[in-house]
Amino acid sequence: MRERLARVTLMRLAEPGDAVMGRLVASCGPEAAVEQVRRRVLDLEFVRWFASTRRGRPAEGTGEADARLDRILAAWAARLEAADPAGDLAAGERAGARLVVPGEPEWPTQLDDLLDSRPHALWLHGQANLRFACIRSVAIVGSRAATPYGAHVAAEFGAGLSERGHGVVSGGAYGVDGAAHRGALAGGTPTVAVLACGTDVSYPSAHHDLFEVVRARGLLVSESPMGVRPTRPRFLVRNRIIAALARGTVVIEAAVRSGALNTAGHAVALNRILAAVPGPVTSDTSTGCHRLIRQGAATCVTTPAEMAELVGAIGSDLAPEPRGPVLPRDRLAPEVRRVLEAVPARAGAGPAVIAVEAGVDLETVLSCLGGLAAAGYVEKTSRGWRLCPEKPSSG
Template sequence: MDFGRPRGRWAARRRPRRRGALPAQGGSAVNGFDALFARAGDALVAVGRSSDDPEGFARTLLGTLAEPGDGVMGRAIAHVGAVATAQTLLGRPDPAALAAILPPEAAAAPKTVADALERWMPRLDPDAYLRSLAQATRVGARLLLPDDRHWPVGVDDLGVHVPIALWVRGRTSAVAPMTPSIALVGARAATGYGEHMAIEAAAGLVDRGFTIVSGGAYGIDGMAHRSALRSDGDTVAFLAGGIDRFYPLGHEDLLTRIVQTGAVLSEVPCGSAPTKWRFLQRNRLIAAASGATVVIEAGRRSGSLNTANHAAELGRPVGAVPGPVTSPASAGCHRLLRESDAVCVVDADQMAELAGGAGGFGAVALFDDPTEAAPRARGVHPDTVRVLDALSSRAPRTLDDVARRAGVEPRRVMAVLGALEAEGRVARHPSGWVARRLAG
């Protein structure tokens, strides 16, 4: 894939600074770090890390605490390194101790610091962390870190929202800076026209030496992956949940085939569920890891528009395939062509030309914030999405349990639940909260 080493203004972001233990933390946090590191040692070796390198341990641990794209965690790691960040958090710090490892502009926002601790500390469970590592070893997962030669350096353009680490099943070299790449995305409920265009596009791009990147979903994603495999090409799938359990279940065979010749990746640890929020965050990786993004077919509210928006924000070229003007399944593509800098592409030649011009188009986003694009477009706040993801329609869950699952601070969860209860979307029971199924 075309993930060459960064140049220009991105080069300075390539590697977080590594530092040792923070003197202010005293012995308990460091001892806790060393003790848990020792317990995790064999599992870390099994996923491809050295037994005497604490970086892999620190990053895998931090990945269990923060939701994908957490900017506060990203700032801490960029400022003092993953090891010092993990040492601090294992000491269960107060807000002042966390502020000490953040850059001045972040430390100067006390509510931001306090909210981050409320999100992360309920998830600090050493036994759950070790179970996740054990599951990774069982499925043969490998761990990629930013210093590794096979790290897809295009994701570094995400700045403080860069993945803490990546879990991989398959060939880690499939995401190395070796061949050009292009993301083909689109609707799950694809039409025959959309599937035909995805098949033709993927086959033609593979013939031109491109690796096909997508999300492993039904519809356009699946057709693009299958066509690349049938053409003996490389294809890479980014998942929203842990790579120990392929999702969707109906694509287990397809994803297994991708593992044999390409790679399946995720930034969340094994055992993580593929929630709506994580799908939206996964889309930023598809966009960042590709030289260009092409939306093959998409409805007006398709999640693939979120991927296109991420690509535009990153300065990556965006293409859209036009469809019949009477087809709702192409309304999203037409929206991209009308409202953004997306380029009309109709075949593999034009898509390859688009990817070859990476960086030549303006970064004009379809929405205000690519992290929140799709939910914002429907008038839904991201915290609401995450709280609804964390609820069950059958088993009541306590406030603390919902907060831990959602990665949202408890007082914010309480406010969201109150609003949802007023709308009739959740119900309060003596033992907790449940989601309500709405008619229609």
């Protein structure tokens, strides 16, 4: 219980993704980290580590590093005075949320790949189990100002991946995020929305009903305490959790300056699979996707099956190769097709001429022509054999 209280306190002291606080916790544990902030005295080894990270920066020597660390410590201490971990736990319970911390059964161990930026704890609100929901999952991200094309593709990917047994992780925002969640809800696996605010805050407010359904059939996730409102930095920082939870990320519509590209960067840094869906070359909202593909950072995917193949086990989840329609003439024997190709479209030709053109003997031509005529491919005229008008040679 003491560790849980300490971690809830840390969620108030430092901003999400604060790697300095993350290193302090990693070096001495959450309870000792809170105590050091309370005493305003940090371990000497940690101070030396911080100074080493500042070396080589312009106009920042040991004295400047010490001053910077003093300012960081003062900010943590100021927040500590207002922290009420017991109150935060009670507020979470009242809201129907639950706290999960590293080492507990529901904690997804892939978050440990974030190292010093790993969340201290997570608030979860919903029926699904976070660890199980993310064992086999894909993150779908993209533009908030999605075009009808982007919203359609996101919904198709959400539904298609869910039908194939993949959980869908996204950020609950307008545009691609919302469409991906809605598509996933049509499938059989949970969808996980990682928020930049408390799980009791509906942001955007228009997604209040969507979040209610996600709570019932999936999970809302946040590293912020109850009541915390979103800020622009928190949107960007939460993207690392989206990328870390999933086995792969697919970007559907992203402008050159897009938060989705920030998620893509985290996916690459974490050695996760990254894919992108192409769009119209005239669309600014697909420029970021095209750049990822062109630079070789992302694999081009066009269907949920192709994304499932990327993140699936080797030899399984293989996507079918795109094929054109099978035409009736495709089922003809090779020899019969050769004879058919040799029959002229307009002017008739005799069997001997057709035999020379097809490169087969006369007996074979006569046999094939009879069958082709019965099937309606060719007809006999006064000038010889020709293709039937309703069966053009390009068919």
